[in-house]
Structures are given as C-alpha cells and as structure tokens.
Amino acid sequence: xxxxxxxxxxxxxxxxxxxxxxxxxxxxxxxxxxxxxxxxxxxxxxxxxxxxxxxxxxxxxxxxxxxxxxxxxxxxxxxxxxxxxxxxxxxxxxxxxxxxxxxxxxxxxxxxxxxxxxxxxxxxxxxxxxxxxxxxxxxxxxxxxxxxxxxxxxxxxxxxxxxxxxxxxxxxxxxxxxxxxxxxxxxx
Numbered sequence: 001x002x003x004x005x006x007x008x009x010x011x012x013x014x015x016x017x018x019x020x021x022x023x024x025x026x027x028x029x030x031x032x033x034x035x036x037x038x039x040x041x042x043x044x045x046x047x048x049x050x051x052x053x054x055x056x057x058x059x060x061x062x063x064x065x066x067x068x069x070x071x072x073x074x075x076x077x078x079x080x081x082x083x084x085x086x087x088x089x090x091x092x093x094x095x096x097x098x099x100x101x102x103x104x105x106x107x108x109x110x111x112x113x114x115x116x117x118x119x120x121x122x123x124x125x126x127x128x129x130x131x132x133x134x135x136x137x138x139x140x141x142x143x144x145x146x147x148x149x150x151x152x153x154x155x156x157x158x159x160x161x162x163x164x165x166x167x168x169x170x171x172x173x174x175x176x177x178x179x180x181x182x183x184x185x186x187x188x
Contacts, residue, residue: 001061004042008032009061009070012152016067022089022154026127029091029152033125037093037150040122043072048096050076050146056180057151059158066156071179075099075147080139082164083111084175089129089154094120097140097147101126104135110170111135120149129154135165 001009015028036042047058053076061070075097083104098121103114114133119141120126128134140147151157158179163172 002042002044004036004039005060005070008036008152011035012068012070013063022129022131025154026089026091026129026132029089030125030127033091033093033150033152034123037095037123037125040095043095043148043150047072048074048146048148050074051180052076055079055081055140057158057177059179060150062156062158066159068152068154069156069158070150070152071157073149073151074180075140075149077145078140078143081137083135083137083167084164085130085134085162086128086153086157087130087134087160087162088157089127089131090157091125091127091152092120093125093150094122095148095150096122097142097145098122099138099147099149100141101136101138103133104137104165106135106165106170110168111165 011032012029015025047060056074058072060072101118104111105114158177161174161176164175165172
C-alpha cells in the first residue's frame with residue numbers, strides 16, 4: 001500500500017472509530033478523498049488497467065472488519081454502468097479523465113432521471129448513500145481514453161447485495177459486484 005493510500009485509510013478509520021453519524025463520516029471521508037485524488041502519483045499500475053469490454057473495480061483496501069473498502073474504478077473508452085444502487089454510503093473521487101453521472105428515481109413510469117448530469121473532473125469528489133441519493137448511472141466521459149475514479153464505501157462493496165434497475169420498468173435485479181482483481185499491496 002502506498003503512503004498516500006495508507007494515510008487515506010487511516011483517516012477513514014479515524015472517522016469511523018468515533019461512532020459518528022453518516023453525515024459526519026461522509027464529511028470526513030470527502031475531505032480525505034479530496035486530499036487523496038489531488039495528486040495522481042500513487043495508484044499502482046496493476047489497479048489502473050482497463051478491460052476492452054467492461055469497466056473494472058480493483059480492490060485497493062478492505063477493512064478487516066469490513067466497515068469500509070477502497071477501490072479503483074477503471075473505465076475503458078465509452079464504458080458505462082447500468083442504473084444501479086449501492087445500499088451503503090460511498091465517496092467517489094475523480095483521479096484521471098472524467099465521468100458523467102446521472103441520478104435516477106423510481107417512478108410509476110420506470111426509472112426517471114433526477115437532477116442534472118454531473119461531470120466529475122480530476123480532483124472532484126461526490127458522495128452517495130441511501131439517505132442522500134443512491135441510484136445512478138455512470139459512464140466514462142471519453143470515447144477515446146481511460147478514466148479512473150477512486151471509491152470508498154461503507155462496507156466490503158465487493159460482497160454487498162445491490163441492485164440494477166430496468167430503465168423502462170424500474171424492476172430491480174439483485175447483484176454482487178465482486179472485484180476485477182486484487183491490486184498489488186491491497187489487504188483483502
């Protein structure tokens with residue numbers, strides 16, 4: 001684990017160690033994430049590899065008690081997620097490239113876009129959770145280059161039962177994301 005990632009993990013551990021409420025935890029993790037993604041000189045190359053067909057989620061750190069996990073999310077050109085939720089808090093920091101995120105809400109007409117499309121640029125940080133908005137679709141903003149974001153989640157996200165949503169009907173289908181690989185130095 002690089003020194004910068006270790007420092008970030010320590011700050012998340014401290015935020016969770018106080019038994020703070022979610023809003024306080026999110027504020028602390030957002031601050032730590034802003035610091036982590038301010039420089040793009042720490043992510044191991046093994047955790048930055050795109051796949052030609054689908055995005056990848058590489059485990060960088062998993063708390064031994066599964067209170068949180070940290071992953072790199074690697075987008076190949078033009079790749080996108082389905083509409084999905086997380087069911088736990090999450091903080092996302094943009095490291096390289098750019099992402100577009102569209103929030104959604106369930107309605108009688110299926111899934112309805114909620115709010116404006118948000119563009120994340122390097123250094124930008126956003127949060128998700130069931131309490132503040134947890135359903136979205138994300139894509140690489142570029143059709144010709146890789147984008148990478150760093151995510152911290154309030155659980156072992158690779159083991160969390162989450163949902164993808166049919167855009168027309170809104171019907172939810174459960175899934176568990178797992179990980180694309182364990183990056184060098186990650187503590188599974």
